[in-house]
Amino acid sequence: MHPATLPRRRFLQSASATGAGLLLLPSGTVFGQNAPSKKLNIALIGVWGRGLAHYNTLMKENVVALCDVNELRFPDALKAFPNARTYTDWRVLLDKEDKNIDAVVCCTPDHHHAHIAIWAMNRDKHVYMEKPIALTVSEARAVRALYLKKRSKLATQAGTQRHAIPNFQRVKEMVRDGAVGNLQGAFAWGNRQLPRPGYLPAVGTPPATLHYDQWIGPSPMHPYNPDYFSGRAGANCLQWNMFWDFGTGQVGDMGAHTMDLAWNALDATYPTSVEASGDPFNPDVTPVKMQAHWQLPANAWRPEIRLSWYQGKVFPTSPKKFIDLDGIGHGAMFKGNKGVLLSDFSTRMLIPDAKADPADYIPRPREKQFPPIGDFQEEWINACKGDPTKTSCNFDYNGLMTECMALGLVAYRAGKRLKYDGQTGQTDDAAANAFLTRAYRAGWPLQG
Numbered sequence: 001m002h003p004a005t006l007p008r009r010r011f012l013q014s015a016s017a018t019g020a021g022l023l024l025l026p027s028g029t030v031f032g033q034n035a036p037s038k039k040l041n042i043a044l045i046g047v048w049g050r051g052l053a054h055y056n057t058l059m060k061e062n063v064v065a066l067c068d069v070n071e072l073r074f075p076d077a078l079k080a081f082p083n084a085r086t087y088t089d090w091r092v093l094l095d096k097e098d099k100n101i102d103a104v105v106c107c108t109p110d111h112h113h114a115h116i117a118i119w120a121m122n123r124d125k126h127v128y129m130e131k132p133i134a135l136t137v138s139e140a141r142a143v144r145a146l147y148l149k150k151r152s153k154l155a156t157q158a159g160t161q162r163h164a165i166p167n168f169q170r171v172k173e174m175v176r177d178g179a180v181g182n183l184q185g186a187f188a189w190g191n192r193q194l195p196r197p198g199y200l201p202a203v204g205t206p207p208a209t210l211h212y213d214q215w216i217g218p219s220p221m222h223p224y225n226p227d228y229f230s231g232r233a234g235a236n237c238l239q240w241n242m243f244w245d246f247g248t249g250q251v252g253d254m255g256a257h258t259m260d261l262a263w264n265a266l267d268a269t270y271p272t273s274v275e276a277s278g279d280p281f282n283p284d285v286t287p288v289k290m291q292a293h294w295q296l297p298a299n300a301w302r303p304e305i306r307l308s309w310y311q312g313k314v315f316p317t318s319p320k321k322f323i324d325l326d327g328i329g330h331g332a333m334f335k336g337n338k339g340v341l342l343s344d345f346s347t348r349m350l351i352p353d354a355k356a357d358p359a360d361y362i363p364r365p366r367e368k369q370f371p372p373i374g375d376f377q378e379e380w381i382n383a384c385k386g387d388p389t390k391t392s393c394n395f396d397y398n399g400l401m402t403e404c405m406a407l408g409l410v411a412y413r414a415g416k417r418l419k420y421d422g423q424t425g426q427t428d429d430a431a432a433n434a435f436l437t438r439a440y441r442a443g444w445p446l447q448g
């Protein structure tokens, strides 16, 4: 057998047994840039909070640079990554470490995400970006467009790790295989409520160890208040993500996970229209209660359908009086002409219509199921080292969903039904189009 067709371990064994010198191999054959055995050089931006959830995976690679606006987070991070250089401004890190890094993992607050994704991809870095990957429609489109140009060489993953729960694949199979008959509508909801009156009032001054200007980053300046930083690790996002300049509320928080459960099954393209309603508009704070509805064009296996998102204890109509959708908390539902499929992240329940024959739907045999995703973070690491297209939540798939969710907030602010042109990224309403983008502070352009 030619060495190229031998499994690597057997080749190494046979090479050493025959005394064949590995040095004679053309560079790149076994230990080259894309060899699975090579460790990635990674920059981790945002080292505490959600950043901690990535340590176990990242400790198997070379983390060469760390960035955080809070210097007090470095000592613990350096215990895990002792050889890393530290930065407090990700723009400086990306410039200084350009030659040293292959990839970026970003766990900063949401208002930096599209910027960091774009600056990193402009430098040809693979990107793992915590959800949501953007705040606005135009940011989501810019991230996705850049990724689509570079997808043959860059691996991207949006941080919706629940996507790897096998239930996501089973739900997709059931919807595609007609468990509910012909699909008529899809719904997702989340019952979290985080009401706030407005941006926090000025309290005290930032400690010398906190680079507050960098924390504000591209967004308009708001006065310092320690409450923005008072949450526990991994949940501090609940201190800032409801404010328009820092997040998108539940659309980008749990919505990024829960909508993914529906989006994964729908095989969707750009919506053609959107409408939304909810709490009275507050210029500081995203709505607690909101519902948004998108018209999704037909595709090869289903007709045109309406996709709906509900948040803040507003729910779609339950299929049965004895089922309390609030009890599901974060869930998805698919309605068809033969029944309803209800799902949370890890379980699902099919309710065939009274007239439907339950025997009409036969679950796929194991060998025909969508394959398991395995470890979600490892999926991205492996894609960086091997085939960059092999991630399940790349910036194409997730970018379109994020665009759709952000468009829901545009319709909510416009207070009317909007037609949407996915080719141009514009609605049919000039006033609403102003909500597709946001302004950035000097020094923080989206393209850098």
Ligand SMILES: NC(=O)c1ccc[n+]([C@@H]2O[C@H](COP(=O)([O-])OP(=O)(O)OC[C@H]3O[C@@H](n4cnc5c(N)ncnc54)[C@H](O)[C@@H]3O)[C@@H](O)[C@H]2O)c1
Residues within 6 Å of the ligand: 045, 046, 047, 048, 049, 050, 051, 067, 068, 069, 070, 073, 088, 089, 090, 107, 108, 109, 110, 112, 130, 131, 132, 159, 160, 161, 214, 215, 217, 233, 234, 235, 236, 237, 238, 252, 253
């Ligand atoms: N995938 C999930 O299940 C999940 C869970 C929680 C949070 N998240 C996401 O992770 C991100 C971070 O959430 P969090 O609760 O950890 O927030 P956080 O406020 O705790 O911030 C995380 C870290 O980033 C640092 N940081 C803040 N601004 C920075 C900047 N400009 N540059 C570098 N570092 C910066 C903070 O000091 C902190 O160490 C959010 O986007 C959130 O939506 C995802």
